[in-house]
Every structure is written in C-alpha cells, then in structure tokens.
Amino acid sequence: MSKSARWDSKDESKHLPIYQHKHNLIQAVKNSTFLVVTGETGSGKTTQLPQYLHEAGFCKKGNIGITQPRRVAAITVAQRVAQEMQCTLGREVGYQVRFDDCTSQDTVVKYMTDGCLLREILADPGLSQYSVVILDEVHERSLNTDILLGLLKKLFSSPAKASKGRSRPLKVVVMSATLETDKLSAFLGNCPVFTIPGRTFPVTCMFGTAVGPKDTESTGYVKEVVKMALDVHSSEMAGDILVFLTGQSEIERACDLLFEKAEAIDYRYDVQDQTVEGLLILPLYGSMPTDQQRQIFQPPPPGIRKCVVATNIAATSLTINGIKYIIDSGFVKQLNHNSRVGMDILEVVPISKSEAQQRAGRAGRTSAGKCFRIYTKEFWEKCMPEYTVPEIQRTSLTAVVLTLKCLGIHDVIRFPYLDSPEERFILEALKQLFQFDAIDRRGRVTQLGELMVEFPLHPGLTRAVLKAASLSCQDMLLPVAAMLSVENIFIRPGHPDKQKEADKIHRALAAKSGGMNDFATLLTVFQLCKSSDRPSEWCRQNWIHWRALKSAFSVETQLREILLRLQQKRDFPVETFDGNKGELFRQCLCTGYFTNVARRSVGKVFCTMDGHGSMVQIHPSSSLFDQEAELNWVIFHDVLVTSRVYIRTVCPIRYDWVKDLLPKLHEVDVYELSSVAREEVTDEEMMKWETREAAKRQPEVSAEDVMKKLEKRNNEATVSDARARYLQRKQQRQQNKAL
C-alpha cells in the first residue's frame, strides 16, 4: 500500500461524525465502568472508538475486545481498522470467528463474534486479558449478546471478581442504534449515555392500502408487492428497488410475476429527463448458491433498473449499494419456540415498527430514498409491535442454561436478563438438562454436563456423541451430529421433473444405508461425498448442497478435536456394550433422543412420549414414510408444523432401548427444579424432597403407565392454532391464484 493511500484512509476518518467527540468519548470511558454509546449507521463508532481507546493507552494493560453478532461483520471491520491503523491484519488488529482465528501474541484490538467471547468467558470468567470490552449492535438483541450483557453486569455486582487478576478495572462499552437506550442505561446502573449523530439520508415512508389489521395472515401481499414494484419502475426516477418478502417460494413467485408483467411494459418512460428502459429482476435468499448471490452486488447495465427481491437477509446481513426504493411487505418468517408443546414452529408474522424502520433505512445509504409500505397506517398502529421480541424470549434455552450453570450461575431464573424469558422456558431447559444427566436433582452441573458444555451442539446431540465416544464408536455419530447442525443438505428443486429426479436419487442414497434410518442416510451421504474424488461434482449429481456439506466437514473436524481434547482428560467415561453390534448406532442415538420418542397410535399417526403427547406424522421426505411394517417405535430429530405436524429425520427403535429412559421424562417435578434454580432450598428441605421423590418412585413409574396416560391425550387443540393459520394462508394463496 502506498503512503498516500494510508494517509487518505486516516484522513477520511476525521470527517466521520464521531471524530469531533473523540476527546469526550475517551473521557467518558475513563470516568465510568459502563457506558452506552448510541449512533445510527455511518457514525463511525464501530471502527473509530477502538482506535481512540488504543491511542489513549487502554491497550497497555489489557486488550480491547469488540463483539459483533455476525462473522462477516467481525472480519470486514477488522480488515478496515487494520488498514486505518496501518498494520497487518492479525498483528495489532485481529479477529476471531468460528473456524477462523486471525489473532496473534501482538493482537491488542480484537474483533470477534459474540459467541466467541462467550466461549472465552467459559475459560476465563473474569476476562482478565481485556481492559475494555465493547458490545456492538446490541439493539439487534442476539441471544449471545443478551447473555453477555447479563454476565458483564453480574461480574460487577461482585467487585472482587471484577478486579481479580487485573491491575486496572475492566471497562464495558455497549453500542446500540438509538433505540431503547434509556432501558440499557437503567439496566447498567444508570450509566451515562453518549450520543453520536449519524450520517444517513432522509427516507420518505408511505403507507399503502393492501394489508389492513384484518389481514395479519394474508399472503395477498405478494401480488401487491409486484404491482408496487412496477408502479415504482414506471413512475419514479432512476434508482434501484429492494423488495422485502418472507421466503424462497414467495420470492420465486414474485419474480415470475414481475417477469411476466415487466415484459408487457412498453419501455421508454421519460421521468424527468431520466429514461428508464428496463428492469433487472434478481431474487436473493440465504440458501441460494453464493455465485448467484454475488450478481446482486454488481451495478446494473446503463439505463437498466435493478430490482432485488429478498428475504430479511437484506435487512442486516447484506448491504446492496444504490438502493433508492424499498417495498416492504410488512412480514417476516420467524422461528418461535413453543414451550407449551415443546416444539419450534416456523411462522409468518408481522414485523415490528423498529424492523420496518430498519428496512426503510436501507434506502438512505447513499442518497435520499423512498419506502413504500404495502400495509395501512392502521396496520402499523394496531398489528405491529414497537420492538421485535428478543431472541432470548422465543428460543429454546437448554444450551444457554447449561452455559450459565457451568459459569457457576445456579440461579438461572434471577439472572440479570435485560428482558427475562418466560419462567416456563427456563424450567423446560432445566428439565431437559436433568433428563440428559447434565445437571443433578439440585441443579448442579454433573461431570457429564461439564463435558457437554464444550460442544457447540444441541445438548441432546452432544449426549449421543458422548455416549458413542464412551463406546468407541464416535466415527458413526460425529458426522451425523455435524450434518444435523448445518442447514438442510438435500436440494429439492421447484420444477416437477427435476423434483422427481432429485427424489429418486435421494431415495437411492437412503437405500444404500439400509433404507430404514434417516440418520444413517446422513452418515452415508457424508462418507460417500468425503471419499469422492470430486466432492463438489458428486454433490451436484446427487442433488446435495455442496456448501452445506462443506460446512458439515469442518464442523465434524471441530467436534472431533474437542472430543479428543476431552478424552485426554482423566475422567472421560468408558462403557462396554453387550448388545447386538448392529444396533449400536441406534442405541447411541436413543441416549440423546429419548426425549423425542414417538409410538404408533392409529394408522399413520404417532404419539410423542415427551409428556405433551402430540399427534405427529412422518414427513414424506423421510425414508420411513409409507413403511408400515414393524414400525411402532421411532425417534426423530425435529418437528415441523405445516399442513400437519410432521417429524423429520426419523429412525425406528426397539421399545426395550428406551424402556428404562422414558420414566425419566415424567419423574421430574419442574417446580422443585425451579426452587433449586433459585437456591432457596435448605439442606433440610432437600432431604424432605429427596424422601418424597423416593416415595413417588415407589411404585416406580413404568413406561407402560406413561403410555396409557398419553394415549388418552390429544394435542390437536394445542397445535391447531398454528395449523389453522397455515391452512388459512394456503386457502388465501389458492384464491389469489384463481383470480
């Protein structure tokens, strides 16, 4: 890099809005333990503040750590700052994300993902190597950032811990867009708030007429969005369009419609001397091939207007330059955990007002823009919440609770959450951890739990991996665990002919592994691809996502390394297996999935044994779909609620294998666990409880009892709401089609 180029980037940073506040900012950090910094995008806070603190000498006795919710952000910001500080990336300025550690002994300014810092805390709860920790993008309320906030707050509630092993107290800076800053400040002991003006252009927002308060489940918005895009194209000045929809199929349908309609337009509109001739239509969603995604960022040919039709991926993860017009459907697809039925349900819901503003803001990055909302003002007022429900309140907390417990936080209910999750979410997590033997009856982490927390996996999957390792058959389970923790690897194309072809090939792959076990199919795919000479070509031929499989390979390697490290410790469990060797794989799976057992009830319907007694069916993508014979007991990886309640990734088991485990699902008294969580039980009370528990187990709850109890129940009522909404949407879609 030339000297002048260096000088330019340094000089440029002086024009950022944050520059004139440099001195005051440094003072503010010096003067208080916690500081909230707010500023809209473009203020320069993410790149400049760490540099100011570095200049002010904060790195002399510790490092500066900055967290980001996303990998790409951590990497690109670190690159930019290394450039501005005129050093090689990985020396003074570095970054650390999963699978990619670009730091060294010299690193003093470290960008990382929030998940990485959480892992570091597990090894060093006092964060002794840091002098300043900066949490960035806190307004996004990612699960890990929320946990970090609570942990840092708690660290200072016992000053001894906070100053342990350090000569100078830790400073914490929390950076957020200008939302809810009062709440953040109050949470952190009424700490000072520092506001930096942003540098964005005004965006004019307009409401539409298509979606009103009664249309919260409507999908008529696809047609409306298309109409709006064409309106913009024919009547607005030059500038690209970004459309927000909820998913792949919707996007493809919208693009098809746009193609049809756009062809009918007589190009040559003169809009204030700007000739708009054509429209370039580009879909954008996460599972799209990366090279296809790249096209989105190329500027359109002269005289052509670009119209990107995207999922929420374009709201935060990707920034497209040149966007001047936003068309907002007002909906998003969101995964919500339902603790009442113990399932995750993916559903289409209205976005929050803050999310709508975020979407609109995407039009004002380079010049003034316009945002067309297809919903009415009334919909905005009545149907859209102020803020998006934070992830911590709509996700399964099993892994998080185990992490907290391993950090010595036993009272997970009264942990300082910025927004507390519902108590039943926490109770459900405690119950599951108890069932996996990760915690004991008093809520203390067991030896097994200490091992489990090391794995970046769902605890059940970890449990199965550890069981396999103790029986020396980890080679079967590690690939499966990896395959289940990456995105879906099977491609199912939209065209009916190709769909048939893909299905046929996938069935053949299942047959190669015995044809009766979806977990085994995953193992087979993993092995076949890995041993192939040209793995990417193999994937293309077999309708497998190469990108997904590649990440499964790296996950498997990482899991293997973690396991090896743990096995070198002394107390790693070793067991012997005296059953049928051919059943070893499935029995290991049962150890992790006995919470996901279902028994055939009537015909195709199975009944879950998890205490909810949900009625489920095997998903048609499973190799067990339509297999009638000898299939009375199954375990499954997950549940999908659409037209029916489906279980996916299924494996037949023998009742004998789970017979002794099933009662464990029902002997836990969650309310007792909750008192344990609160640490309100004295030893005396505990004794009483243990006796009572012992009495309860006498006569022991048998698996048969559990079955009888569950046979009587029917969950139709509990999942019917989600299902009814789905059917309603489907009906509406068909009506729209007919029109």
Next chain:
DNA sequence: GAGCACTGC
C-alpha cells in the same frame, strides 16, 4: 404425499 427466515459456537 412434501412449504426451511436469519444468525452463531
């Protein structure tokens, strides 16, 4: 008889 948004360790 099939409807998976987006992150992260």
